[in-house]
Amino acid sequence: MSAIAPAPTSHAMSAADGRDASAWTVADLERDTGWIRPLDDADRADLMAGLRAGSVPGKPLLEYRREDFPFGARVIGRLRDAVDDAQHGRGVALVKGLPREGLTPAQFELLTWAIGLHLGVARPQDRMSNYINPVKDVGAVYRSPTGRGYSSKSELDFHVDGGDVVLLSCYNQAPVGGDSLCSSGVTAWRTLVAERPDLARVLEQPVPHSRQGEQPEGIDPWFLMPIFARTAADVCCTWNRNRITNGFRFDDAPACSELQLEAMALLDEILRRPQVMFRMRLEPGDVQILSDFTTLHSRTAFEDHADEASKRTLYRLWLSTPNGIPLPAGLAPFWGATEPGVVRGGTPGQHHDDARRAFVARQAETLGMRVAPGTN
Numbered sequence: 001m002s003a004i005a006p007a008p009t010s011h012a013m014s015a016a017d018g019r020d021a022s023a024w025t026v027a028d029l030e031r032d033t034g035w036i037r038p039l040d041d042a043d044r045a046d047l048m049a050g051l052r053a054g055s056v057p058g059k060p061l062l063e064y065r066r067e068d069f070p071f072g073a074r075v076i077g078r079l080r081d082a083v084d085d086a087q088h089g090r091g092v093a094l095v096k097g098l099p100r101e102g103l104t105p106a107q108f109e110l111l112t113w114a115i116g117l118h119l120g121v122a123r124p125q126d127r128m129s130n131y132i133n134p135v136k137d138v139g140a141v142y143r144s145p146t147g148r149g150y151s152s153k154s155e156l157d158f159h160v161d162g163g164d165v166v167l168l169s170c171y172n173q174a175p176v177g178g179d180s181l182c183s184s185g186v187t188a189w190r191t192l193v194a195e196r197p198d199l200a201r202v203l204e205q206p207v208p209h210s211r212q213g214e215q216p217e218g219i220d221p222w223f224l225m226p227i228f229a230r231t232a233a234d235v236c237c238t239w240n241r242n243r244i245t246n247g248f249r250f251d252d253a254p255a256c257s258e259l260q261l262e263a264m265a266l267l268d269e270i271l272r273r274p275q276v277m278f279r280m281r282l283e284p285g286d287v288q289i290l291s292d293f294t295t296l297h298s299r300t301a302f303e304d305h306a307d308e309a310s311k312r313t314l315y316r317l318w319l320s321t322p323n324g325i326p327l328p329a330g331l332a333p334f335w336g337a338t339e340p341g342v343v344r345g346g347t348p349g350q351h352h353d354d355a356r357r358a359f360v361a362r363q364a365e366t367l368g369m370r371v372a373p374g375t376n
Helices: 026-031 041-054 075-089 103-118 183-196 197-202 241-247 256-273 329-334 352-367
Strands: 036-038 090-094 133-135 163-172 180-184 207-210 222-225 228-230 235-237 278-280 287-290 295-300 315-321
Touching: 036 075, 041 075, 041 103, 075 090, 075 103, 075 163, 075 287, 103 163, 103 315, 180 183, 183 197, 183 235, 183 256, 183 295, 197 256, 207 241, 222 329, 241 256, 287 295
Parallel strands: 036 090
Antiparallel strands: 090 287, 133 315, 163 287, 163 315, 180 278, 180 295, 207 222, 228 235
């Protein structure tokens, strides 16, 4: 199923509707399409004008500031509403119609980065300490101790990323496959509790997560964190099978029990049930925005274009936002800070230098956020 056109009468799910909005099913997303947010010609013209005003050939991304890109209040308001819906409402939003025609990959990446400067503090994603990554097949082996799915063409497990929200902007799509899959972790939790409350309890216990060999010197290669953690409003889900499978392989990590294997298998099965798993096909100019605490995502395998210029290419941002949700203490081993308004999340990597730290401090100050001691 592709993402369906937005209904003319659809409306945004506000925070007042409560966290219950994040416990959606496929039928819910099909019935109320307010999560799909089309931009119009005026929005595109505004984004292009801001991009032209700020773009400096050869300038490193980390040296740009929010004020370099004077996007108008109207289009930024629309983008910010989508982020808020992902954080405090459904957990999923799709912005359609970013400028794409006539832009090179580098220009489209800069546009994605510039939008992120208006919405949050980007977080590092890998051993190279990159703050934005192309999602593109470069021959990586997903099922390896250091494998990352975004660099492969493999089908991915359901997982969350490492910010408050993840933004994925589409420059090129594959001719075959590469469809985006989303499921509500809150819906999966409620299903687990209803069907197997004993296994739901198992998934509240901390399990080892591998850092996939991306940790800086002096940091342990794995950490303990629960798959589900209860919040005052509902539950957060941090499921990432690849990281957890590799985490259990460390000699000094706890052993995986039969009950844990059964619980994780049932979770994966629930996430892929037809009434739970929503399929959308991102088109050039689309930006998918997902909560990293309530919505899990995956991707089908794909066959790519032979022409390098046409290959499937998307750009991924992990953002820590000024108004994120309070997190359970059990998520601190990865996200660091658990209170809203503090820069959190990300994978520091092995190249986190003064320029990166200066970017974080400057961007946090711009957005009125705090950088906790020890945050990279």
